[in-house]
Amino acid sequence: xxxxxxxxxxxxxxxxxxxxxxxxxxxxxxxxxxxxxxxxxxxxxxxxxxxxxxxxxxxxxxxxxxxxxxxxxxxxxxxxxxxxxxxxxxxxxxxxxxxxxxxxxxxxxxxxxxxxxxxxxxxxxxxxxxxxxxxxxxxxxxxxxxxxxxxxxxxxxxxxxxxxxxxxxxxxxxxxxxxxxxxxxxxxxxxxxxxxxxxxxxxxxxxxxxxxxxxxxxxxxxxxxxxxxxxxxxxxxxxxxxxxxxxxxxxxxxxxxxxxxxxxxxxxxxxxxxxxxxxxxxxxxxxxxxxxxxxxxxxxxxxxxxxxxxxxxxxxxxxxxxxxxxxxxxxxxxxxxxxxxxxxxxxxxxxxxxxxxxxxxxxxxxxxxxxxxxxxxxxxxxxxxxxxxxxxxxxxxxxxxxxxxxxxxxxxxxxxxxxxxxxxxxxxxxxxxxxxxxxxxxxxxxxxxxxxxxxxxxxxxxxxxxxxxxxxxxxxxxxxxxxxxxxxxxxxxxxxxxxxxxxxxxxxxxxxxxxxxxxxxxxxxxxxxxxxxxxxxxxxxxxxxxxxx
Amino acid sequence: xxxxxxxxxxxxxxxxxxxxxxxxxxxxxxxxxxxxxxxxxxxxxxxxxxxxxxxxxxxxxxxxxxxxxxxxxxxxxxxxxxxxxxxxxxxxxxxxxxxxxxxxxxxxxxxxxxxxxxxxxxxxxxxxxxxxxxxxxxxxxxxxxxxxxxxxxxxxxxxxxxxxxxxxxxxxxxxxxxxxxxxxxxxxxxxxxxxxxxxxxxxxxxxxxxxxxxxxx
Numbered sequence: 001x002x003x004x005x006x007x008x009x010x011x012x013x014x015x016x017x018x019x020x021x022x023x024x025x026x027x028x029x030x031x032x033x034x035x036x037x038x039x040x041x042x043x044x045x046x047x048x049x050x051x052x053x054x055x056x057x058x059x060x061x062x063x064x065x066x067x068x069x070x071x072x073x074x075x076x077x078x079x080x081x082x083x084x085x086x087x088x089x090x091x092x093x094x095x096x097x098x099x100x101x102x103x104x105x106x107x108x109x110x111x112x113x114x115x116x117x118x119x120x121x122x123x124x125x126x127x128x129x130x131x132x133x134x135x136x137x138x139x140x141x142x143x144x145x146x147x148x149x150x151x152x153x154x155x156x157x158x159x160x161x162x163x164x165x166x167x168x169x170x171x172x173x174x175x176x177x178x179x180x181x182x183x184x185x186x187x188x189x190x191x192x193x194x195x196x197x198x199x200x201x202x203x204x205x206x207x208x209x210x211x212x213x214x215x216x217x218x219x220x221x222x223x224x225x226x227x228x229x230x231x232x233x234x235x236x237x238x239x240x241x242x243x244x245x246x247x248x249x250x251x252x253x254x255x256x257x258x259x260x261x262x263x264x265x266x267x268x269x270x271x272x273x274x275x276x277x278x279x280x281x282x283x284x285x286x287x288x289x290x291x292x293x294x295x296x297x298x299x300x301x302x303x304x305x306x307x308x309x310x311x312x313x314x315x316x317x318x319x320x321x322x323x324x325x326x327x328x329x330x331x332x333x334x335x336x337x338x339x340x341x342x343x344x345x346x347x348x349x350x351x352x353x354x355x356x357x358x359x360x361x362x363x364x365x366x367x368x369x370x371x372x373x374x375x376x377x378x379x380x381x382x383x384x385x386x387x388x389x390x391x392x393x394x395x396x397x398x399x400x401x402x403x404x405x406x407x408x409x410x411x412x413x414x415x416x417x418x419x420x421x422x423x424x425x426x427x428x429x430x431x432x433x434x435x436x437x438x439x440x441x442x443x444x445x446x447x448x449x450x451x452x453x454x455x456x457x458x459x460x461x462x463x464x465x466x467x468x469x470x471x472x473x474x475x476x477x478x479x480x481x482x483x484x485x486x487x488x489x490x491x492x493x494x495x496x497x498x499x500x501x502x503x504x505x506x507x508x509x510x511x512x513x514x515x516x517x518x519x520x521x522x523x524x525x526x527x528x529x530x531x532x533x534x535x536x537x538x539x540x541x542x543x544x545x546x547x548x549x
Numbered sequence: 550x551x552x553x554x555x556x557x558x559x560x561x562x563x564x565x566x567x568x569x570x571x572x573x574x575x576x577x578x579x580x581x582x583x584x585x586x587x588x589x590x591x592x593x594x595x596x597x598x599x600x601x602x603x604x605x606x607x608x609x610x611x612x613x614x615x616x617x618x619x620x621x622x623x624x625x626x627x628x629x630x631x632x633x634x635x636x637x638x639x640x641x642x643x644x645x646x647x648x649x650x651x652x653x654x655x656x657x658x659x660x661x662x663x664x665x666x667x668x669x670x671x672x673x674x675x676x677x678x679x680x681x682x683x684x685x686x687x688x689x690x691x692x693x694x695x696x697x698x699x700x701x702x703x704x705x706x707x708x709x710x711x712x713x714x715x716x717x718x719x720x721x722x723x724x725x726x727x728x729x730x731x732x733x734x735x736x737x738x739x740x741x742x743x744x745x746x747x748x749x750x751x752x753x754x755x756x757x758x759x760x761x762x763x764x765x766x
Contacts, residue, residue, distance in 0.1 A: 287597070288596065288597040288600045288601060289593045289596065289597050292593075292596060292600075295689075295690035295693075298690070298693065298694075299693070400699050401696075401699075403694065487591065487592070487593070488591070488592030488593050488596070489588060489591065489592045492583075492585070492592045493585060493588055493592075494585060503699055504699050504702075505699055505700075505702045505703040505706055507583050507584065507585070507706065508583060508584065508585040508588075508592060509585065510703070510706075511584065511585065511710075512707055512710075515707055515710055515711055515714075516586075516710075518711075518714070519710065519711065519713075519714030519717075520714075522714055522715070522718050523714060523717050523718055523721065526718045526721045526722060527721055530721060530722065530725035533725070534725070534728060536645055537644055537645060537729070540645040540646070540647070541647060
């Protein structure tokens with residue numbers, strides 16, 4: 001019996017093949033011991049000074065700018081550094097398309113425009129007092145240091161100008177801030193500092209991004225392996241590395257494919273890519289599976305497999321906003337309605353007179369598309385063809401043939417929003433203000449648009465309607481532990497996650513219908529043929545019984 | 550002329566045959582899982598097994614090709630028209646009349662003419678088609694950036710899949726052939742024991758009896 005060697009070889013091969021799967025039984029990787037360790041802030045570390053011992057901080061402060069003055073008296077160069085960053089300028093010019101971007105100018109399909117509404121929106125500007133065009137961007141005394149460096153949780157901001165009483169009531173009755181107490185306890189920013197604004201983009205918790213929610217202040221391990229206190233306990237700046245108060249990583253300038261990887265020690269303060277820590281061959285066991293996955297790095301973004309869904313962790317994101325229904329009142333007063341109970345047990349508004357109807361979603365499977373990092377925005381200057389709805393607020397480039405592209409996950413936001421029907425442009429709406437033209441309080445969209453456009457010398461036909469729009473939000477946070485990364489079949493199957501992605505031959509998804517038909521017919525026909533042949537032999541052998549077989 | 554039981558499949562040939570059988574079955578099962586004809590096997594398991602089995606099979610083919618040429622066994626596969634008509638006639642007609650298989654195994658000709666042509670075609674057409682297309686497929690990471698790579702991969706995959714269907718068809722016929730004539734077990738036995746009945750010339754019989762007594766019973 002010499003069959004044995006063959007069988008043994010096969011068995012040996014199979015045991016090798018199963019090795020990577022067995023390696024997984026060690027998962028989940030042991031959590032970092034939970035203690036009171038501070039969040040990891042990347043290359044910067046604090047600890048060389050105790051701000052409570054600084055004389056200049058041991059006095060009462062009358063205002064925020066007074067604190068800033070004290071800060072800058074020691075941190076002499078920081079003001080000049082800071083005033084270059086986008087948290088201050090709200091201004092970004094795309095070097096490729098030359099489009100004027102930045103919050104100062106852009107219109108999104110959530111709350112629409114910040115421009116003209118700074119009194120409200122610039123609560124998230126890292127400065128003091130921006131309420132209109134008169135704000136001095138060259139005065140470093142206007143920088144707000146505390147909003148990012150507060151470690152006490154007692155610091156907050158309020159609108160820079162008075163809004164309609166219908167809205168400003170929200171900001172009344174807050175406790176007085178002890179600025180001296182806060183100033184003596186400054187630290188490197190934590191997730192909650194950045195999250196104060198970035199978790200609330202679009203007007204509420206996780207409304208805008210889908211992958212940035214208050215759940216990330218202290219996320220469980222399976223929500224975000226990097227930010228979880230049971231994982232690496234990263235602060236935002238651990239990845240969004242900082243040099244001279246300029247942060248790496250921007251949705252205006254996305255690096256969709258980082259081929260440089262980790263760089264040499266001491267280098268790479270310029271990117272927040274996965275590769276800048278994990279390198280360009282991140283799957284390291286050397287198994288066939290890991291080698292194959294490393295080949296995927298060239299065409300599939302890390303986020304695509306490692307963020308199986310966004311809006312996880314019990315906080316919903318908004319996926320549809322309908323401005324058409326805004327402005328309804330009860331007894332002349334605006335109102336709101338709850339109608340969505342999210343995973344963490346909190347109710348979300350599904351209607352607000354000031355904004356319209358909202359649709360939420362949780363644990364959302366992203367949409368996937370080739371993306372090379374280049375966005376094209378529909379700005380206030382863009383004239384579009386209204387017959388081409390939905391209009392992409394931020395279209396993006398990318399294809400299989402573009403070497404810089406990879407397949408990325410996106411949140412897709414759908415909104416009906418006001419526009420100028422006569423000119424085919426977006427509009428600036430005057431939402432915030434203590435006057436009779438602000439939409440919030442007066443609920444007259446026509447007046448609001450007329451004022452919003454007039455204030456900036458923009459043409460307005462006088463006719464508005466509602467435009468169907470889409471915006472795309474690259475998904476990059478809420479990275480799950482590796483054992484929760486997508487299995488291959490999620491994409492390598494018919495009707496899988498990448499069903500709509502073009503330009504690739506994807507095994508398991510793609511096939512030739514005719515070849516498969518021919519192949520199946522060939523094999524089944526052969527089986528049928530042999531059965532017929534055998535049956536004939538059987539019948540005729542009986543017929544010839546007694547003769548030689 | 551005497552009919553004797555002679556060792557016609559050496560240990561190496563039997564090892565080659567059964568290892569190749571196991572590997573090809575592994576390739577077929579995992580390959581069609583990757584192709585998506587069925588999805589019960591996890592994709593990563595299928596890819597891993599398929600890749601390892603492919604590499605093992607390539608090594609086996611290199612080994613067996615070397616063996617065929619160094620031992621002179623390649624001669625068994627040289628195509629011949631002599632007797633081919635009789636064999637074809639037997640399978641399509643004579644077999645139903647209860648006739649005896651027209652071919653007698655000879656010491657230096659252990660395959661009938663139809664077998665020789667079938668195995669030669671397998672070795673020269675189907676196997677090269679599947680391993681060349683398979684290697685190009687496996688090394689996609691190295692040429693994925695050239696122009697039209699995506700379209701190229703689709704053609705490579707089509708050729709690879711088409712060849713797989715052809716090999717599966719071969720397997721079906723190959724197994725069916727074992728049922729023709731003697732019992733299935735009797736046909737499989739030579740590939741297990743190595744011995745089969747062979748018509749020997751007196752010289753061959755004398756040579757084997759004298760010089761290779763373990764090869765003749």
